Amino acid sequence: MGQLVTGRPVSLYAAAVLRIGYGLLYLTFLLREFPHRDEIWGPGSPWTPALAQQLFAQTGWTSVLTLSDSRVYFELCYALAVATSVLFMLGWRSRALSCLFAVVVTSFHARAIFMTDGGDNLVLLMALYLVLTACGRRWSLDARRIRLRAARSGAPAQKVRAHNAQQLRDGLATLSTVVHNCGMFVIAAQVCFLYGSAGLYKVQGASWGAGTALHYVLNLQLFQPWPALSHLVDQHTVVISIAGYLTVLLQVAFPFVLFGRLKYPVLVMLLGMHTGIALLMGLPLFSGAMIIADAAFLPDRLYAALPPLCRRAALRMGLRQPASTRTMPGTGSVPAQGTSGESRSKSRSLLPDHDTSAAGLRPGPERR
Template sequence: MTVRDLRQAGQGDVLGVVERLLAFFRRMTLQPLALYSAASIRIGLGLLYATYLLREYPYNDQLWGPGSPWSPALADRWLENYHWPDLVNFIYSTLITDSPVYFQAFYGLSIIVALLYAAGWHTRAIGIVHTFCVMAFFTRSWQLTDGGDMAIMLLTFYAAFMASGRRWSLDARRHRKRMEAAQGKPVPEYRFFAGRGAETEELRRRFVVLMHNGAMGVFAAQVMMIYCSAALVKVMGLKWQEGTALYYILQVSWLQPFPALNNWMTGPGHLVPLAVIAYLTVFSQLLFPLAVFNRTVKYCWLLVMLGTHIGIIVTMGVFQFSAIMIIGDLVFLPDSFWRRSAWYVKVLRTPRGKQPVPPPLPDPALPEDAKTVPTQKGQPHSARATSGHG
């Protein structure tokens, strides 16, 4: 092989990598990923926070209101010490008030916003308002926060940038009715952009898809980071290295929703199974970022994590953190999983002797009207991407 042949071979490899990167970035602006998972995350976040506020309603004044030990004066002094920008201070000081009427009105409004967000009513706007409400509560009395509160605040912020209203929402239902009324005519997703030109609509559409895919990626990275950091902290602990950590955790009196169950699990003969579960917990969290990239292994891994979180809820009563992590794990489920699951449900509900519904088609690489179509001169062009609602 000559030097010229080697150089040409290297140029071919570089061009191949560049083409693959360009195809990847093009796909990120044309095909929104995991829309059903985004919708399930939206529903989970809204219902979880509404349940949280309803559960703490009898004590809301002592936790976040004017009657809290962390008084509005102390909260103001805490904010002044950090010298944050005015916008940050405005967001963090929303609940710093001496008015019980204002506090109770904001509390009730936050519950309504969380339920509307779960229902998918004007998802884009309500998602921003919902994020604002979540941050206002979790920064009002920072002594009450724990890992679950911080995870809810971060994942809710990322979810506000997703196109989570395209499936299982009132927005999707309204858009479907508008398309049926139009009888096949093109229907704009947002009336604000109606009549502003095809280029403006196409630019907006691609920007929404890119923002959605980017938010899904950051959301997934945050979940993986939480698992990895938790595993690394456990690895540094001597009791986790010895396998006795769960034995001591289950004996903490204020972490026992069912004391009889904890006493049985820490009884004679159960130390070895607890050690195995402890090691399994550490390795499942540590290897989680690697497992979710395998299409076959990730489903088994997600089942292990689901069992772990359910076990934490039952044995230690840490509901909020486990619930938000179960919701966060949904980001790794593709649309094909939800379609196949819906098909299995329909098959089970089909009476005997009747023809079951056909299985769903596999997900296309790109939407049909967004695929590259060669022209007569050999120059490719892209049609408009499929419409959706954010």
């Protein structure tokens, strides 16, 4: 058990997917609400900064948006939030940007806390948890910078360090690994608790037991982005009854199927369920947050296999040329020649991310 926690960082690709997903989701949310930003979070909001400060004194929340009533200050904060979401999604200086992203999400959440829902709460929790993870190790600008640096320098130089300095370096690497693994465990536990509690809560309801809960949900005017579509689905009474029972079964069983292959069809069905919630109930933020959270349970070997699969699919569709037929600029049809040392250096730069030991990813200090 100790080796599992301290041996190596787990689920690095899954952490990268969470970083990209929640960064993109929050960026979309900020851009979507850009025309209404002043009424929701700005000085023109009915929930004024003074009222928010009074609530913070009771609840312990805080927000950088309430530090000033100036419109210029608010616009600067909003621009900073958009830039932070973009850079966090791209994985630029991920260690620092993960902390800044958590501050941004917490500040905007607390400023308009009476307008939040379950999706906002989940994004807030995940933003805080991602601070603990090494979410910039894969599919990020940080990882690309490390690979390019290693490719330019060739084999990594073995620096001579003092014994105490090397021990400190190894200790920091182990500490970072432990914190990352614990962070990923907390994320998984949070999702399991969310599904399990939601399923057990539904079991206690009479409408879910009778199979009529989704019928009432589809007829709520507050959650009808397309009333005609909701009424069309509501006409299939047997289907919506089966969907209701299946929803409860999936949520209750989710924590118990994670250690076998049964989790894959369960995750696919949950994907369909959240897609239906987004379309029929008009809750895209909640559905997106849940779909991204579910991605944490897919193994790294699946994510590592995606780039080769995409390249092969692009070759079949003619969107990408085979590597053997590519030519260097200005060389015509004759490929560039080089020494064996140069070839080895180039081959190292083309190694996939999960095999690049020269990038200082393992062993060594936990870097993002």
